[in-house]
Amino acid sequence: EYSHIQATRWNKNVLTYSIGRYTRDLPRSTVDSLVESAFSVWARASGLTFIRSHNRNADIMVEFVSNEHGDLYPFDGPRGTLAHAFGPGLGVGGDTHFDDDEHWTAGKTGYNLLVVAAHEFGHALGLKHSRNPHSLMYPTYKSSHPVNLLSREDVANINALYRRAGSRPNF
Ligand SMILES: CC(C)C[C@H](CS(C)(=N)=N)C(=O)N[C@H]1Cc2cn(c3ccccc23)CCCCCCNC1=O
Ligand SMILES: [Ca+2]
Ligand SMILES: [Zn+2]
């Protein structure tokens, strides 16, 4: 079990991710593109770069698992908790798990993978929950979010954590 060295933010601008176990609810290519889209939501707002890798020592491991799955946070069957993500750090840091007892979809029925993944990756980057129901980081699932998912508050919070990483100084 990793001794999870919890950090408040990543100390690098380029992060790798790898997808392990998939869900049977969606074609793999659909999962790949929804995960990529969820990362790009945060990339646009933070200046961070996310690169997909195919080995298990990526910064962020993305997996669909159910019930007991090897960390201290077993899932709970259908509904209830939909997913969780560890905050920035070595080893298990950033790792994101989706409860495969949920019905994952790319649309309005079931739980929309893009919406949930974008919320989880917010946690994986170091964001906490927001009390603003319009925020993507609100603690409960909402199927309807604006097209680009992030509220002004989400953008402000990710900017506070990663001041537009990689941007040029304005002189
Ligand atoms: C915001 C999500 C994408 C991620 C969060 C998990 S996390 C760690 N990443 N913040 C989540 O799963 N929240 C629960 C919160 C929740 C709502 N209820 C629950 C009943 C039992 C347990 C949890 C819940 C009431 C019934 C509805 C259950 C289905 C929807 N579940 C939720 O919205
Ligand atoms: Ca569940
Ligand atoms: Zn887990």
Ligand SMILES: [Zn+2]
């Ligand atoms: Zn959350």
